[in-house]
Amino acid sequence: MTPIQYFFLFTAGFTLLAALGVVTRRNVVHSALLLVVALFGVAVTFAILEAGFWAVFQVLVYIGAIAILMIFMVMLTRRNVADETYPEPFNDNMRLAFLAALLVFGGLALTIGGWDAARETMTVPLDYDALREFGRAMVSPDGYLVPFILVSVLLLAALVGAIYVAVLGNKSQEERE
Amino acid sequence: MQDNWLFIGIAVVIAAMLPMLPIAAARILSPHRPNRLKNETYECGMETVGDTWVQFKVQYYVYALVFLIFDVEMIFLFPWAVAYDNLPLLGVIAGLVFIFLLLDGLAYAWRKGALEWS
Amino acid sequence: MSFFEDPIKFLAGLLQDLLVSLNLHPIAITVINNIVGALIVSSVGLVIVIFLIWLERKLAARFQDRFGPNRAGPFGILQSFGDLSKLVLKEDVVPDAADKIPYNIAPILSIAAVVLVWAVVPFSVEWIGTDLNVGVLYIAAVGSFGILSVLMAGWASNNKYALLGAFRAVAQLISYEVPLIFALLIPVLLARSMGVNQIVGAQDIWYIFVVPVAFGIFFIASLAEIGRTPFDLLEAESEIVAGYHTEYSGMKFGMFMAGEFLHSLTLAVVTAALFLGGWRGPYVEQLPLLGPLYLFLKAGFVYFLIVWIRSSLPRIRIDHMLDITWKFLTPLSVVLLMAIALTDALLKEFGQINNTALYVGAMIAVNVVIALLALFAASRLNSRQRRQIKTFEPRPLAVPPKPAAPAAASTSEEASA
């Protein structure tokens, strides 16, 4: 075992513990804060994988925007009934869900167990400037020009749709009433 | 590359330790005499009524939403800017179209009044 | 190599020799070297900030025609140490209703988020914590921990005012993050690199002279990010007690305060590095020791601007504050980015990219045109909005409560509603 392996196990451990907390905590805000910890753990994993760009964006997008959006929404949607502050977190299918998750993990583990061990190790030291290449390939027609524009359209649609559903739809509903 | 991130990782640990030191010093040096009145929620002397969880405006969500969309677009714009030297004119125009579509979303939110505070 | 040519390298060499002579494992040597480097880099800001608080109080006092701190030590320079010892000795009151774990993590996070930025600040030609190839993005990403700490502090305090203050603060921070990131994108585009040191290295002409409007956007947005006047709604004392840190006391409150000053200094340094040429100056290649001097002189200039604005302008209303970013700065920064990208591409297409005079001239022309257009559009919009504001009948003053005058009472009710 090398130090980097210990470090990876440590990172994976706290990420998984935080993820368990996310799905089991009663208080949804605690879930959201633990989600931040888990997402940070994933960012550290990206850094170990020498994908610094994605580590940074993991923090910027997930922690800086998505987690905050979720915390906002938790605060926005809450009944003002005192005894329902922290209701039972799980629905009736909890056992079934646990079984399903276990089955999925079993299937994945079996697949990974049959993995070709020859491809296990990193062969090339990374001196390839993936960032610059990605920027170039993204907008070249033999690269990802079409996905690039589609992504933009998708984000535009998400923005318009979310604003319509959250703000304008309610406005027109109130007018009808 | 990994050396860079080793430094950042150590810096994260140190950056967390630095503010802990004075807080720990304060815990040792400062008096600690809590009582019920002192530990009440501070609302300028009024007794706090009801729950803390007051109802918030949906505007907070809208701002966070627009911020999220702009943030995600940065995933594409930063590599585009870094690779600018090697881009053909078509690539530049594709990027501009991308930014223009982004601006469209903002214009929609503006026109529909979703960005108004009140 | 002598000490005076490059003291940091000299000392690093000494340390390296010492570690090697101890027969340590090579990984341990790397780790120890990194720990020493990270310690130095992280403490630079904290040490400077102690004197900066004194300097700012002195400056603010001068702006307001006062003396400022002048009792502790010569010119009151020891004032900050007095404040520090007071904060350490103060009782730390934790409200019973608080959510203890996030409550205690929030102040630590607010400092850590700022200290981490210093890891990628270049102090001189080769003096940099670590030359990350995504440095600019790293600065933006670390800032999101600061946003998180505000939200955590507000929520964990379990106090209506703290939560409301935190929500307002976060709305402000994320709103101004958008033009801030777009303004960051412009130096990246000009330098074709995200490394902070490469951006400094590419500034043969300071970017403030190439893209002055981008500098302006960045400066205004960073004023809002650090919550300084005119954007100090985060802690509008007269409106929401003290904002998100209402329930904090003692050293934890001190952490939030120090974090605010440190954040100001950090953003001033980042501005200096990205737009004012960082460590660049005469003779810095021969004598790297001059680098930090130039950097902090430039950062000091930016900081002076911040203090100047703080003592000159009143606080603006929250709806105006949000209008400024969403309806002015964000569209302006997006359009500016498009215009600069297009200008750059066209110059490249006509093979004039290396013609510095033409390049800078075209960039400045584009900036000036866009700034004028933006101001024109803003003034048109403003006057249109002003016409739409409904005007009420002037409210009658002190109507006597006579039962015979119901009409007057109803008018005053309407006016107040």
Place this chain on the structure above:
Amino acid sequence: MIPLSWYLIFSALLFSIGLFGVLARKNAIAILMGVELMLNAVNINLVAFWRYIVPATTEGWMFVASVFVVAAAEVAVGLALVYSIYRGRRTSSADEIDLLKW
């Protein structure tokens, strides 16, 4: 050096935890958090495969970018739906959104 299968096991565990959250949680926002965990697990896999198997190409990057975009769009619209339902029915619990059940 860390073997590739460690990353795969890690991401499989994270994916299963997220799946459990999606299936078992009552609160609609908590369900979205589970979806985020699953998408992150996918991202770990994509980055690990890029680094170990096709390091000198950009395909892996485009996939990761797409996952980021999808995650953002999903959260944006999902939370908007949650809010819209909350406005109409005063609940954010997925169990109580059962108008179509009978």
